[in-house]
Amino acid sequence: MIAFSCPHCSLKLQVKPEFAGRKAACPTCKQPLTVPSPDRTQAYVPNEKIDVSNNSLVEDYHTFGVDVSPQAIVFFLDGKRIWSHPTPAELTYPLYPLVNLALGSGWPIDKTPNPSTLLVDYVHVYGRDAGPPEGCPAGPPPVSR
Numbered sequence: 001m002i003a004f005s006c007p008h009c010s011l012k013l014q015v016k017p018e019f020a021g022r023k024a025a026c027p028t029c030k031q032p033l034t035v036p037s038p039d040r041t042q043a044y045v046p047n048e049k050i051d052v053s054n055n056s057l058v059e060d061y062h063t064f065g066v067d068v069s070p071q072a073i074v075f076f077l078d079g080k081r082i083w084s085h086p087t088p089a090e091l092t093y094p095l096y097p098l099v100n101l102a103l104g105s106g107w108p109i110d111k112t113p114n115p116s117t118l119l120v121d122y123v124h125v126y127g128r129d130a131g132p133p134e135g136c137p138a139g140p141p142p143v144s145r
Helices: none
Strands: 002-005 012-015 023-025 032-034 064-068 072-077 080-086
Touching: none
Parallel strands: none
Antiparallel strands: 002 012, 023 032, 064 072, 072 080
16 A cells, blocks of 8 residues: 655545556545655655744754654654644654754755854654653753753
8 A cells, every 4th residue: 555645635545556646636625636656655744934033043052852653743842842743654664863954955055154063962762652652742841051
């Protein structure tokens, strides 16, 4: 089976591999979609913006968090839930953290400070078995430094 999400309403869909490449309408939102090939299935993430104060992310250290449960991926900034999205079928495998500046792929590289630095104090990774399947509540606010 090919598991993917509607790019318009995020409905999780499953179809037989022989339907790969076919165009159809989402059964819920009726918007057009194309069934991806099994090796091209990717998580759909809507283009959303999280507003933060100007320069607030560069003036101090912050705590970033991600809780991946079978139901949702929840993002945290300084202990506050800031965004969530239904967990796509593609994220049912073990995950690993990637901490980098992610320079490139659409950013204007010519305006990027050189050298650019990413200061990381620590990274903690926890296994899912410790919490409820619907995700863990936000932790206490971080201690100011």
